[in-house]
Amino acid sequence: xxxxxxxxxxxxxxxxxxxxxxxxxxxxxxxxxxxxxxxxxxxxxxxxxxxxxxxxxxxxxxxxxxxxxxxxxxxxxxxxxxxxxxxxxxxxxxxxxxxxxxxxxxxxxxxxxxxxxxxxxxxxxxxxxxxxxxxxxxxxxxxxxxxxxxxxxxxxxxxxxxxxxxxxxxxxxxxxxxxxxxxxxxxxxxxxxxxxxxxxxxxxxxxxxxxxxxxxxxxxxxxxxxxxxxxxxxxxxxxxxxxxxxxxxxxxxxxxxxxxxxxxxxxxxxxxxxxxxxxxxxxxxxxxxxxxxxxxxxxxxxxxxxxxxxxxxxxxxxxxxxxxxxxxxxxxxxxxxxxxxxxxxxxxxxxxxxxxxxxxxxxxxxxxxxxxxxxxxxxxxxxxxxxxxxxxxxxxxxxxxx
Amino acid sequence: xxxxxxxxxxxxxxxxxxxxxxxxxxxxxxxxxxxxxxxxxxxxxxxxxxxxxxxxxxxxxxxxxxxxxxxxxxxxxxxxxxxxxxxxxxxxxxxxxxxxxxxxxxxxxxxxxxxxxxxxxxxxxxxxxxxxxxxxxxxxxxxxxxxxxxxxxxxxxxxxxxxxxxxxxxxxxxxxxxxxxxxxxxxxxxxxxxxxxxxxxxxxxxxxxxxxxxxxxxxxxxxxxxxxxxxxxxxxxxxxxxxxxxxxxxxxxxxxxxxxxxxxxxxxxxxxxxxxxxxxxxxxxxxxxxxxxxxxxxxxxxxxxxxxxxxxxxxxxxxxxxxxxxxxxxxxxxxxxxxxxxxxxxx
Numbered sequence: 001x002x003x004x005x006x007x008x009x010x011x012x013x014x015x016x017x018x019x020x021x022x023x024x025x026x027x028x029x030x031x032x033x034x035x036x037x038x039x040x041x042x043x044x045x046x047x048x049x050x051x052x053x054x055x056x057x058x059x060x061x062x063x064x065x066x067x068x069x070x071x072x073x074x075x076x077x078x079x080x081x082x083x084x085x086x087x088x089x090x091x092x093x094x095x096x097x098x099x100x101x102x103x104x105x106x107x108x109x110x111x112x113x114x115x116x117x118x119x120x121x122x123x124x125x126x127x128x129x130x131x132x133x134x135x136x137x138x139x140x141x142x143x144x145x146x147x148x149x150x151x152x153x154x155x156x157x158x159x160x161x162x163x164x165x166x167x168x169x170x171x172x173x174x175x176x177x178x179x180x181x182x183x184x185x186x187x188x189x190x191x192x193x194x195x196x197x198x199x200x201x202x203x204x205x206x207x208x209x210x211x212x213x214x215x216x217x218x219x220x221x222x223x224x225x226x227x228x229x230x231x232x233x234x235x236x237x238x239x240x241x242x243x244x245x246x247x248x249x250x251x252x253x254x255x256x257x258x259x260x261x262x263x264x265x266x267x268x269x270x271x272x273x274x275x276x277x278x279x280x281x282x283x284x285x286x287x288x289x290x291x292x293x294x295x296x297x298x299x300x301x302x303x304x305x306x307x308x309x310x311x312x313x314x315x316x317x318x319x320x321x322x323x324x325x326x327x328x329x330x331x332x333x334x335x336x337x338x339x340x341x342x343x344x345x346x347x348x349x350x351x352x353x354x355x356x357x358x359x360x361x362x363x364x365x366x367x368x369x370x371x372x373x374x375x376x377x378x379x380x381x382x383x384x385x386x387x388x389x390x391x392x393x394x395x396x397x398x399x400x401x402x
Numbered sequence: 403x404x405x406x407x408x409x410x411x412x413x414x415x416x417x418x419x420x421x422x423x424x425x426x427x428x429x430x431x432x433x434x435x436x437x438x439x440x441x442x443x444x445x446x447x448x449x450x451x452x453x454x455x456x457x458x459x460x461x462x463x464x465x466x467x468x469x470x471x472x473x474x475x476x477x478x479x480x481x482x483x484x485x486x487x488x489x490x491x492x493x494x495x496x497x498x499x500x501x502x503x504x505x506x507x508x509x510x511x512x513x514x515x516x517x518x519x520x521x522x523x524x525x526x527x528x529x530x531x532x533x534x535x536x537x538x539x540x541x542x543x544x545x546x547x548x549x550x551x552x553x554x555x556x557x558x559x560x561x562x563x564x565x566x567x568x569x570x571x572x573x574x575x576x577x578x579x580x581x582x583x584x585x586x587x588x589x590x591x592x593x594x595x596x597x598x599x600x601x602x603x604x605x606x607x608x609x610x611x612x613x614x615x616x617x618x619x620x621x622x623x624x625x626x627x628x629x630x631x632x633x634x635x636x637x638x639x640x641x642x643x644x645x646x647x648x649x650x651x652x653x654x655x656x657x658x659x660x661x662x663x664x665x666x667x668x669x670x671x672x673x674x675x676x677x678x679x680x681x682x683x684x685x686x687x688x689x690x691x692x693x694x695x696x697x698x699x700x701x702x703x704x705x706x707x708x709x710x711x712x713x714x715x716x717x718x719x720x721x722x723x724x725x726x727x728x729x730x731x732x733x734x735x736x737x738x739x740x741x742x743x744x745x746x747x748x749x
Contacts, residue, residue: 044709053706060702082691083709088652089452092645093688096572097445113651116556120646124570138555184545186554186651 035078036071036335036345038063038328039128040108041094046086048110048133050240051265051320055133056081057310058317058324059108065306072332073339080104088113095121104128105345106331108324112136112186115148122147122347129334129350131327135264137190140374147347149354150376151327152287153401155187155237156194158263161285161380161399163195166233166261167202168396176232179208181222181247188214188238191263195235207231216243223250226258236262245275248282259283267383268319272390280387283395287380288322288365290392297364299329326365333357351375368398378402416595418588435584439576447572449688454579455640456680460664461590461673462633467662468670469594470626471606472521476533477661479517479540480631482653483510484638489557489648490550499562499569499578499643506639507632513540514631521623525609537658544650556649559642575644582640586633590673593629602626606671667723669730678731686716 040059043052063079071077080102082094091114098104109115109132116138122128123146130148137156139145153161169176180195182188192209199206207229210222226234226247234251236244239262248260260282262271267284275282289295291304303325307317337353338345359369370377378401383392409415419425439447463477484506491502517536521529544551551557562569562578569575593599601622604612613619642648660683668679690712697704727733 042705044705045713049710056706081705083694083705083712085687085709085713088645090687093445093448093452094691096448100444113649116558116647116649117645120558120570144558186556186649189554 033071033073033075035076037098037102037104038077038079038106038108038331039095039098039102039104040079040081041084041091041098041110041114041132042081042108043086043110043133044083046084048086050270051133051318051323052083052086052110054318054320055108055324057307057314058321058326059328061303061306061310061321062325062328064310065302066328066332072335077332078102081108084110084114086110088117092118099125099128105335105350106130108132108327109134109148112139115139115145119145119148126347129331129347129354131330133323136187137194140376142375145375147351148375149330149351149372151323151330152264152376153285153378153380154376155191155263156198157376157378157401158285158380159191159195159235159237160198160378160401162235162261162263162382163198163202163204164399164401165285165382165396166204169232169259175203175205177205177207177229178233178235179210179226179229179231180206181210181212181226181234181236181243183214183238184211185214185238191237212243214239214242217246219243219246220250223247223254226251227254227256230256231258233259233261236260236266239266241266241270241274244271244282245278248275249278252278261285261382264319264323267392269316269390269392270318272385272387275387277387279385282385283382284392285380286319286383286392287377288319288326289367290319290383291317291322292391293394295364295367297362299363299365301364303365322365326362329362329365330354330357333360366398368400370400373402418591418595432584435580439573444572447576449685451572451576451579451644453681453684454576454583455637455644456661456664456684457583457677458586458640459634459637459661460668460676460680461587462630462637463661464665464668464670464673464676465590465593465602465633466626466630468665468672468676469599469606470602470623471525471609472518472623472626473526473530473662474533474627474630475530475655475658475662476514476517476537476540477630477634478653478655478657479537480510480514480634481638481641481657482540482544482648482650483513483631484635485642485648485652486544486551486557486638487635488639488642489559492559492562492642493557498564500564502562503582503636503639507635510635510638511628511632514627514634515624517631518624518627521627522620534655534658537655541650541653541655544653551650554650556647556652559646559648561646562643569643572644575640579640579644582636586636587673587677590633594673598622598625603671663720667720667730669732672730672732674735675730675732678735682731686719687712690715 042056043049044056059079063077066077080098084091084094091110095118105128107128107130109130112134115132115134122130131151135150135152135154137154139148140150140154166176166178180192182192196206208225212219244266251258262284267286271282272279289300334350334353338349343349354372357372359371361369366379370379379398381394381398382396384395386393438450459481466472466474487506487509488502491497517533520532524532545554569578601617604617605622609619664679664683665676667682669675694704694708
């Protein structure tokens with residue numbers, strides 16, 4: 001009797017364990033397809049690490065989120081990265097290592113230098129579409145870089161958006177005047193010629209151009225030049241923080257009512273954290289909503305929930321995080337469109353899918369539907385620092401350049 | 403068992419090989435180098451090419467700093483001259499790569515002679531600053547002479563070519579870079595068997611004594627600068643062909659420091675040291691990166707935690723070598739060799 005009960009029990013336990021195994025295996029079976037690899041040369045150390053760690057977090061969290069959604073058309077996503085120290089040779093080494101041991105349809109490049117360097121290999125391989133930390137105008141040259149795209153507006157387009165905003169700020173029918181202050185680097189000089197051409201086209205006078213070393217501290221001579229011409233707006237480019245803070249503080253001490261603006265990498269919370277109340281009124285162009293902006297949307301909400309879950313103590317997530325997440329979102333969209341069209345995941349097919357993106361709803365990451373032009377998303381909004389609230393607030397509508 | 407080398411003539415003292423065993427091992431080494439690209443994956447091939455370029459440049463700097471005692475922080479600038487020369491020639495002429503590389507080396511050597519002029523009056527840290535200034539000046543030219551260098555955006559290159567063959571992939575480039583590295587190290591080895599090489603060493607050991615012995619300091623110091631810059635120019639040219647793009651940011655000051663560190667860590671005034679130093683400095687960050695990769699399955703946050711740590715470990719390794727083995731990796735290598743030569747006896 002006891003033996004028979006025991007046997008029945010064992011049989012039930014056996015059936016139960018098989019059922020449990022089947023239930024547990026169901027999601028795994030749904031994701032039984034070959035994983036899709038997101039590759040990345042990520043600067044977790046070196047001079048760009050301040051952004052690299054957040055880009056990495058954005059890519060990691062997006063990967064976890066998309067896998068929880070069932071992957072891309074049932075394919076699980078695997079994120080494979082290497083730290084590069086923000087050095088081109090190490091970025092190339094990481095690319096070779098990752099693409100050598102995985103089939104990598106999409107890849108994150110950590111710098112303009114790396115993306116230019118790897119271009120010839122990328123073109124000859126024809127297997128990988130690349131985007132990354134760079135918003136360099138040169139990368140939107142489809143002849144030379146057909147398989148690279150910009151996850152937002154390029155730097156020239158950012159200047160275009162800034163100038164569109166400035167053009168609306170004139171008083172009594174006069175156009176405001178502007179001065180460009182930029183670093184003596186490839187990054188700094190990138191949008192200047194196009195910016196000057198755009199300003200001339202719009203009737204905005206560029207009254208001064210100042211070139212400094214990135215991170216300069218003593219800029220008093222340059223500030224005197226600006227005092228002479230008294231621009232309504234100063235647009236900074238090619239910096240993360242210094243010398244923006246020096247210019248702002250000293251020019252305000254001189255009683256100038258100039259307004260200060262910057263581009264993507266200098267429009268993050270870092271400026272507020274470092275400058276405190278002095279940052280008040282600083283403006284910049286940003287293609288994505290801020291993590292703590294009042295805006296919402298299904299994807300923005302998902303981003304916030306995933307970020308909260310992955311690191312509850314992290315609090316605010318910087319723009320690098322948003323950029324990493326958005327890169328991965330675009331990759332997913334491109335891969336999905338290519339698969340849905342029944343095409344192979346080649347760089348050419350994916351570039352075609354990217355070019356087909358029109359009025360795409362990003363779920364609140366970008367506040368309006370976006371369309372790809374010349375391998376970039378030429379959209380952005382002007383945000384201004386509210387130092388009291390320690391956050392950026394929008395001061396313009398979303399501006400989509402044609 | 404071989405217990406030592408009795409050198410009983412000047413010829414024996416100058417000989418490249420001290421025993422036939424060395425020749426056999428070297429033949430094996432060459433065979434391994436030749437077989438490597440057929441067995442290595444894309445990543446290892448890339449690293450092999452990178453080490454090859456680093457060996458050429460480090461050997462050049464070793465001639466100047468290690469053998470002649472003239473410290474230089476201009477190596478990246480000279481490499482830049484070579485890189486831009488090759489880039490310009492590749493875009494504006496149909497010259498094959500051996501010609502462009504030689505021209506790159508010669509132009510870099512000419513620039514090296516100009517930069518070397520202050521070495522007649524200053525040395526040590528003062529010369530370091532003079533070469534640093536030259537490096538900044540060259541960087542300015544790369545960035546501003548837009549009609550030739552392409553400005554901050556730099557230049558893209560056509561692949562290296564010779565007799566209708568193009569060398570585009572890492573596999574193909576390996577067969578240019580590594581044989582050239584072997585050849586140039588051999589050439590350097592031979593320089594130090596000649597009066598010129600010995601004059602360099604005499605200047606390093608005591609320049610006033612060297613001058614009293616009849617060595618023309620002006621001539622030999624500038625010759626050392628020229629030779630070192632020639633090596634840098636060729637390395638820069640290979641760098642340009644390898645990456646097929648050059649920008650002013652391709653040759654930063656940190657690159658000069660990298661090569662100086664490679665010479666010091668490898669062993670100053672020792673060609674083997676230059677090779678080991680170049681390999682060490684290029685490969686150790688990658689090996690440390692592998693440590694992170696190995697830890698990631700167990701600690702998913704390992705990349706974020708480990709990446710800054712690796713820089714510290716790398717720095718500590720360099721400091722450790724300098725403290726515990728001031729003669730560099732070459733001395734460690736010699737000790738290992740001695741151990742095996744004398745085994746089972748204690749050295």
